[in-house]
Amino acid sequence: MSIFAKLTRSELRLFLREPVQVFFTLFFPTVLIAILGNIPDFGKPDPALGGARVIDLYVAIAVVFTLGMLGLQVAPLALATYRERGILRRIATTPVRPVTLLGAQLAMNLLIAIVSVALVLTVGRLAFDVALPRQADGFVIAFLLTAGTAFTVGLLVAAVAPSGKTANSIGTFLFFPLMFFAGLWTPREVFPGLLRTISDLSPLGAGERALHAAMTGSWPSWGSLTVLLAYMLVLGIAAARLFRWE
Amino acid sequence: MTVIDVAHLQKRYGDTAAVRNVSFTVDAGEIFGILGPNGAGKTTTVECVCGLRTPDGGSIRVLGREPHEPGLRAEVGVQLQESQLPEKMTVREALELWSAFYPDPADWRVLAGDLGLDGKLGERFGKLSGGQKQRLSIALALVGNPRIAILDELTTGLDPQARRDTWDLIESVRDRGVTIVLVTHFMEEAERLCDRLAVIDAGAVVALDTPAGLISHLAAEQRLRFRPSLPVDDDVLTALPEVTEVIRHGNQLEVAGTGNLLQAVSATLVAHRIIAHDLRIEQASLDDAFVRLTGRSTDQEA
Numbered sequence: 046m047s048i049f050a051k052l053t054r055s056e057l058r059l060f061l062r063e064p065v066q067v068f069f070t071l072f073f074p075t076v077l078i079a080i081l082g083n084i085p086d087f088g089k090p091d092p093a094l095g096g097a098r099v100i101d102l103y104v105a106i107a108v109v110f111t112l113g114m115l116g117l118q119v120a121p122l123a124l125a126t127y128r129e130r131g132i133l134r135r136i137a138t139t140p141v142r143p144v145t146l147l148g149a150q151l152a153m154n155l156l157i158a159i160v161s162v163a164l165v166l167t168v169g170r171l172a173f174d175v176a177l178p179r180q181a182d183g184f185v186i187a188f189l190l191t192a193g194t195a196f197t198v199g200l201l202v203a204a205v206a207p208s209g210k211t212a213n214s215i216g217t218f219l220f221f222p223l224m225f226f227a228g229l230w231t232p233r234e235v236f237p238g239l240l241r242t243i244s245d246l247s248p249l250g251a252g253e254r255a256l257h258a259a260m261t262g263s264w265p266s267w268g269s270l271t272v273l274l275a276y277m278l279v280l281g282i283a284a285a286r287l288f289r290w291e
Numbered sequence: 292m293t294v295i296d297v298a299h300l301q302k303r304y305g306d307t308a309a310v311r312n313v314s315f316t317v318d319a320g321e322i323f324g325i326l327g328p329n330g331a332g333k334t335t336t337v338e339c340v341c342g343l344r345t346p347d348g349g350s351i352r353v354l355g356r357e358p359h360e361p362g363l364r365a366e367v368g369v370q371l372q373e374s375q376l377p378e379k380m381t382v383r384e385a386l387e388l389w390s391a392f393y394p395d396p397a398d399w400r401v402l403a404g405d406l407g408l409d410g411k412l413g414e415r416f417g418k419l420s421g422g423q424k425q426r427l428s429i430a431l432a433l434v435g436n437p438r439i440a441i442l443d444e445l446t447t448g449l450d451p452q453a454r455r456d457t458w459d460l461i462e463s464v465r466d467r468g469v470t471i472v473l474v475t476h477f478m479e480e481a482e483r484l485c486d487r488l489a490v491i492d493a494g495a496v497v498a499l500d501t502p503a504g505l506i507s508h509l510a511a512e513q514r515l516r517f518r519p520s521l522p523v524d525d526d527v528l529t530a531l532p533e534v535t536e537v538i539r540h541g542n543q544l545e546v547a548g549t550g551n552l553l554q555a556v557s558a559t560l561v562a563h564r565i566i567a568h569d570l571r572i573e574q575a576s577l578d579d580a581f582v583r584l585t586g587r588s589t590d591q592e593a
Contacts, residue, residue: 051391055384062379131374138341138369139392139435140361291343 048141052149053156060119060153070114070157074107075164082173094234097261101176102232104169105256109191109227109249111161115154116195117216117223121202123150126209134291143290151196158192179262183255187265190273191252197277198223198248200284226250233257245269248276292319294354294439294470295340301348302335309335311494313349317439322461322471324485324502326478328585332494333474334372337441340472341369354438365393368437370428372444372474378417382408382427385416386434393435402430406460422453429457433464440464443474458484478577492585505580513574515546515556517567527563531555543569 046054061067078100081087087099094102124147127133133143169175178184198219206212227233227249234257236244244250251272255265295317302310310332317323327333338344340351342358351358354366376385386403390396403409406426411419419427425445432440445461446454454477461484465471475481481488482502490498490505498505512535525537528546533555536547546556553572560567 048391051388055380055388058384059377059379127377130376131371132376134343135369135371135374135376135431137343138364138367138371139389140364140394141392 049145049149049152052141052146053152056123056146056149056153057156060123060157066119070111070119071161071164073114074111074161075168077107077110078103078165078169078175079172082169088173094232097234098175099232100169100173101260102228102234102257104165104175105253105260106228106232107165107169108162108188108256109253110224110229111158111165112188112192112195112252113220113224113227113249115158116192116197116199117202117220118199118213119157120150120154120196120199121206121212121216122209124200124203125206125212128203128289128291129208131291137290147200154196155192158188162188176260178259180259180264183259183264186270187252187255187259190270190277191249191256194248194252194273194276194280197280197284200288201280204284204287204289223247223249227253246272248273251276293317294319295323295472296352297336297340297349298351299349300336300339300346300351302332302339302344302346308494310339310346313489313491313494313496315489315496315499317470317472319438319470320465320468321486322465322473322484324481324488325472325474325491326481326488326581327476327491329476331491331585333476333491334443336491337443337472337474341367341371341441365395365435366438368432368435368440368469370432370440370442370445372447374428375424376416376427378415380416381412382414382416382419383412385427386412386430389431390434395436397434397436399430399434402434405463406430407456421448422450422456425449425453425457426460429460433469437469439470439472441472441474445473445475446477446480454480478581482577490581490584497584498580502577505584506574506577512547512549513552513572515548515552515567515570515572516540516543517570518543519560520566520568521564523560523563523565527559528556531559 081103082100090096090098127146133146136143136146166177170177199216202212202215202219206215226244226247233241233244233250233253245254245268251269255269255273258265258269293316298314300310300313301308313332313336325333325336335344339346340353340358342363345359353363356363382403386399390399403412406429408423408426408430411423416424429442429445432442446457449457458480461471461473473484485502487499487501488505489496523544528534528537533550533552534546534548538545546552557567
């Protein structure tokens with residue numbers, strides 16, 4: 046097994062020892078679908094949503110929720126803690142480069158995201174008859190770009206936060222507004238004009254937009270993909286510039 | 292054979308010069324101590340040697356190579372000050388993972404046994420005592436089978452027993468042929484372990500010698516205290532070239548001097564048929580040498 050694989054396995058093991066994180070990233074999105082799916086009105090076609098059901102919308106929102114939790118909370122907390130505790134420095138004295146640990150942490154998060162999303166899609170399909178993504182390739186692209194955007198925001202948080210605790214606070218502070226624009230409390234699809242535009246331009250709002258399109262059978266709009274790529278590029282460069290290894 | 296060669300090292304952080312002028316060489320197989328008060332530039336110096344920091348001036352060669360060369364990482368094991376592990380990683384997991392980092396690792400099970408960690412393999416890092424964490428840290432520095440081990444403030448925070456155990460361990464590591472660079476501010480540790488020492492103060496080397504050499508050069512004075520069986524005239528003793536001073540404390544005499552003081556004083560006493568009761572010899576310690584060199588004691592913050 047390569048060192049990267051071993052580090053990723055080690056990160057995964059450490060993650061699985063954090064029950065709160067495991068619950069909110071791996072199971073909560075599915076629990077959310079299960080709860081909403083059991084509200085009778087949410088299972089009926091809604092003319093205000095163009096004939097879609099509320100539960101149909103929430104599957105994509107749950108996917109964004111998973112990525113938001115991992116990208117904004119789990120990854121920055123882990124990385125800032127690694128710096129704070131001198132673990133990145135300690136790795137730097139071995140033949141392994143510290144960036145490998147950073148990569149392993151992100152790979153671990155991506156694995157968790159894939160499992161969690163698979164669970165959401167399966168429960169949505171079997172229990173509440175939510176169709177699997179009709180544009181599968183588009184869904185994969187939208188998923189990866191949204192994950193990339195969420196992790197890039199998280200890297201920037203880890204880059205500027207002096208400690209694990211601060212990283213966690215900044216992550217939480219960002220999580221709620223960003224999830225609001227992604228439609229966690231009220232689906233984006235019923236947002237009025239200006240709010241909708243802001244949402245389209247926000248990182249997780251653009252992600253939800255792309256995922257929602259792929260769920261309903263169309264290719265994600267270039268607008269949403271461009272917004273995601275732009276965030277990854279700009280925030281990624283900022284994070285790389287600002288990231289301190291000690 | 293020289294394994295580390297540091298010449299005129301300089302390193303600044305903003306306006307403060309952490310290291311102004313540090314030069315020393317470390318020979319293969321020795322335990323080399325870097326001693327100095329807090330803030331003297333010891334850690335910065337070893338961080339430059341480890342390749343973690345880029346010097347602003349001077350040169351460093353480690354095994355003939357530039358310190359930041361990636362190839363050196365497998366040859367140099369490092370135990371950094373205040374470096375931790377994830378709270379929930381177990382001792383076994385840490386040792387296994389770290390041994391995977393190196394091309395030719397030691398058997399981590401044997402290492403864990405040598406360090407008395409074999410009973411703690413399933414314990415999480417966060418649950419270990421300070422001494423156990425420190426021993427794990429040393430194990431991780433040695434697991435790659437390095438030729439050089441750099442250990443920074445190895446025994447800080449350990450209780451006296453754990454400190455002594457760690458010293459035994461360091462000697463056993465040296466016996467395996469590993470060159471050791473030991474950063475410390477404990478005199479006793481330096482005196483006991485190090486073959487040679489560089490004393491660093493305010494970013495510069497102020498002395499470089501064996502512990503015994505440092506003591507004899509800088510604090511050559513010895514003191515004898517005894518209770519003579521018969522009254523002694525001061526002149527009898529001060530006439531001796533070795534004696535610099537005689538002080539009386541009641542019926543006790545304190546004689547200060549240099550060279551072969553004990554021999555000279557006892558010969559004179561015998562000639563006068565005087566017996567020295569409760570004879571004690573006070574020799575300068577490395578601590579005294581250190582105070583002379585740096586103008587402060589090691590307990591004081593710089």
